[in-house]
Amino acid sequence: MKNVARGSAFLLLVVLAAGFTYFQPKVEAVTVLASDSQENVQKFNTTDILESNIEKVSFDVEVKSEAAAPKSKGRVFKATAYCLRGRTASGRMVRRGIVAADPRVLRLGTRIHMTAGRYTGSYVVADTGGKIKGNILDIWVPSCAEARRWGRRTVRIRVTKKAKRKFKKRRSKKRR
Structure with missing residues (x-):
């Protein structure tokens, strides 16, 4: 019985270690991609991009007050x-x-x-x-x-x- 318990514990440790090593490279790859993307974004001057894409638009808005709308009094x-x-x-x-x-x-x-x-x-x-x-x-x-x-x-x-x-x-x- 002791051997079965020891074997199960050993097997559990091996599975956990394999799981951690399997998922570790993916996390590093995502981190590397994120840092590369951040560097590329910082190279561009964001204010220049925003100013070139903004168009000036004017429009008139008529606002009606809630007091003017007839409400059914309860x-x-x-x-x-x-x-x-x-x-x-x-x-x-x-x-x-x-x-x-x-x-x-x-x-x-x-x-x-x-x-x-x-x-x-x-x-x-x-x-x-x-x-x-x-x-x-x-x-x-x-x-x-x-x-x-x-x-x-x-x-x-x-x-x-x-x-x-x-x-x-x-x-x-x-x-x-």
Whole structure:
């Protein structure tokens, strides 16, 4: 057993030595090429080359200020989070991108863009709630721990697409 261990150790040393000698000349060749290239570059006067290739170009740029551009002002809502499973008031299954709102403020089916840190993005108003009255949103999140961490925050929303007609609730087919 000792001979096998000694032989393996010796073989490992031979392989490492061969590997180092094999890769050593390539590194030296690259270093020599790099130093030769650097010497060739230094022979030329770089300022002469740059000055001969520069053309003078003038152009006019019209800058519009951001204040002049019309921006859609967002509305401020209080937001909470919920983690219930099942169907929403519109009949859809809950998923990311669903919010609950007062249907008198935001109709079901309205698409909104919400600015709320990590939860910034596009959402669909697809649910209502018994305690949701006025400018309050309820954002669906996958875990109840995440909903508790969210707490109650102030968010800014912008309506991107209004619901055209009153949203009809989807009814599931009864099984017989």
